[in-house]
Amino acid sequence: MTTQTRLDSEAAPEPRATRTPVRRRRKITPVKVLIWVALILATLIFIYPFIWLLSASFKPRGEVFDNKLIPETFTFDNYLNVWQEAPMALWLWNTVLVTVLAAVTVTVSSAMVAWGFAYFRFRARNLLFAVVLATMMLPGAVTMIPQFLIWNSLGMVDTLTPLWAQNLFGSAFYIFLLRQFFLGLPRELFDAAKVDGANNWTIFTRIAMPLCKPALIITLLFEFQAIWTDLMRPLIYLRDSDNFTVPRGLKALLDQYGFGGEWHWEIVVTASVITTVPMIILFFLGQRHFVQGIATTGSKG
Known part of the structure; x- marks a missing residue:
């Protein structure tokens, strides 16, 4: 070995031994076991009605209420007969149309109002916001008759319009939810956009709305579920079976096949x-947007 080679080998640092990360085993404690058991029981309690409903849909008429989750006589005839006994396709289309229009309009209108309360500074802003929140304390029965008289005077009874057009004016709950999310956005971002020449509408549509995506999806999901399962307003405004939504159609099926003899x-x-x-x-x-929106909404304000 030459002198130069010996010097290079002495100067070169020795390679460090790589340590493999050691995974710690989670200890299973009696408390964790009790929590898991409680969660499993709660899950079974919540999903049991749907499992029973799904099982009953594959049973013939005489076995619907036998309370057996596994049908003795398994049949698909019910899923064929239901389309023949009722215009389910038409009712589903009416429901989808009303639900989409209602969810989109209430989301956009509520976001515009919420943006006004969160971004602009004006006198009596907090007072007006308190008035908006106070409307949530009004029971639906209080405004039911005045709303029907208004739509009746406009000739909109027995149409799908009253089921979604009311959402053009926003919702107090969604305004509160979206305002809290807007308040959590950095105002410096909007000030920088104004310096670059953006107007208020551009700031709202190009910056605030994309950053508010989780809260907007939450609003869409909440309203979609509310309108999809709404029975009261279809009972009030709809008369012709061709205009029925799914909940109103189910009520008609229940009256005809459940209690009609x-x-x-x-x-x-x-x-x-x-x-x-x-x-x-x-x-x-x-689900991902749902959890994200619930976790981030209300972090400021």
Whole structure:
């Protein structure tokens, strides 16, 4: 070995031994076991009604109420007969149309009002916001008759318009929810956009709305679920079966096949399953945004 090689080997640092991270095993304590058992029991309690409904939809008429989760006689005839006994396709289309229009309009209108309360500084702003929140304390029965008289005078009874057009004026709950989210955005970002020449509408649509995406999705999901399952307003405004939404149609099926003497409960439970599944799918698709919106909303203000 030459002198130069020996010097290089002495000068070169020795490679450090890489340490593999050691995973700590989580200790299973009696408290954790009790928590898991409680969560499993709570989950079973919540999903049992839907499991029973799903099981009953595959049973013939005589076995619907036998309380067996696994049907003795498994049949798909109910899912074929329900489309023949009732215009389910038309009712689903009416419900989708009303639900989409209602969810989009209430989200946009509530976001505009919430942005005004969060961004602009003007006199009596807090007072006006308190008045908006105070409207949530009014029971729906108080405004039910005046709203019907207004729509009746406009000739809109027995149409789908009253089911969604009221959302053009926003919702106090969604205004509060979106305002809290807007307050959590850095105001310096909007000031910088103004320096670059952006107007208020550009700031709202190009900056505030994209940053408010989780809260907007939460609003859409909440309103979608509320309108999809709403029965009161369709009962008030709809007369013709061609205009029925799914909840109103289910009420008609219940009156005809449940309490009308024919007792075709298999048709009723099958129609209920068909209308429940879209909500479950929608929740799982928006679950990530749902959790994110709930976690971030209300962090300031």
